[in-house]
Amino acid sequence: MPDPPREGGAPPPGPPAPAPPGEPSKRVVREEPVDDNARPATVGDIRSLRRWLLVTAVWAIAATAIAVIALVVAERARDEEERARTTAELTRVQRELSGRIDELEGRVDELPTSEDVQDLDNRLGEVERRLGRIGDRLEQQGTRIDELETQITDLETQVEQQQTDTTQTETETTP
16 A cells, blocks of 8 residues: 655655654554455455355255256167167057968968868778778779689699600500
8 A cells, every 4th residue: 555645735756755854753654465365264254255255145046956867868869769760669569460360360270170081081091991991892893813823723733644645655555
């Protein structure tokens, strides 16, 4: 702070003049500028600080609320996307399964019914019985053929015997 003005005008420039002899010297104390950080806080400073702290707290709470709302909205959007993906996947699987079920139903409809199977079983039984009878007849025919072959062999033997006997008789009778 500068020196206070003296009576009678402005202070002389430069350093103060020395005191006349015999008078006590007046010492001029100069105040040096005070650092703002070193001076004590006033009630107004504290009130202002409180006000700004409240404003800052309100802004912080508002920013936090906005961030929470944004997170909730983003999570809902993610959930909706996941639901949409899941719904699409379920729809695709359902269509696939419906197609496969329709195909199986068509194949089952083409299968014979139990009546058809019963009729086929009856027909097969009748064929087996006929084959059994034919087998019996073939056996009988085979036996008859064996008997006929035996008779033919016997007749051939007799014919040969007779021819041999006739040839011998002729040779004996013809001299």
